[in-house]
Amino acid sequence: MMAVSMIQIVIELPDVTSIKEKRVTMVSLRDRIIRKFKISVAEVDLQDSLMFGQIGAAVVSNNRRYGEKVMNKVLSFVEDQVPGRLHDVQIHTEYF
Numbered sequence: 049m050m051a052v053s054m055i056q057i058v059i060e061l062p063d064v065t066s067i068k069e070k071r072v073t074m075v076s077l078r079d080r081i082i083r084k085f086k087i088s089v090a091e092v093d094l095q096d097s098l099m100f101g102q103i104g105a106a107v108v109s110n111n112r113r114y115g116e117k118v119m120n121k122v123l124s125f126v127e128d129q130v131p132g133r134l135h136d137v138q139i140h141t142e143y144f
Contacts, residue, residue, distance in 0.1 A: 050144045053115025054106045055122055056092065058135040061099055074101045077129060081105060085122055100135075112141045 059077075064070040074091050081089045085107075092104040105122055109115045119139045127134060 050108060050110060051112045051115050051141050052106055052108050052144065053112065053119050053139070053141045054104060055119040055140075056102060056104045056136070056138045057123070057126055058094070058137075059101045059103070059126070059130055059132055060135055061101060061130075061132040063131060064098060067096070067098060070098060070101060071095075073131075074103065077126065078103060080129065081122060081125065084125060085118060087118065087122070112143075115141055 093102040
């Protein structure tokens with residue numbers, strides 16, 4: 049059985065003053081997550097919001113525990129890297 053573990057995080061960026069600055073911050077975060085964890089990551093929503101961004105990440109494995117462990121490490125990494133607050137964090141696993 050194959051498992052896909054996913055995380056979605058809404059990030060509040062109160063010090064951002066333009067959409068361009070926010071996008072630079074989000075792209076940088078996305079790229080750092082990809083480099084560190086070798087997983088799929090994208091800005092999935094709130095692209096036009098100035099104060100909030102939303103990223104999603106996923107990993108495919110044959111073990112739910114492994115996937116959720118990676119997602120929890122991603123969450124810890126984002127908490128350490130983001131200059132704002134995290135809202136509405138969701139970790140979810142689906143089986144195929």
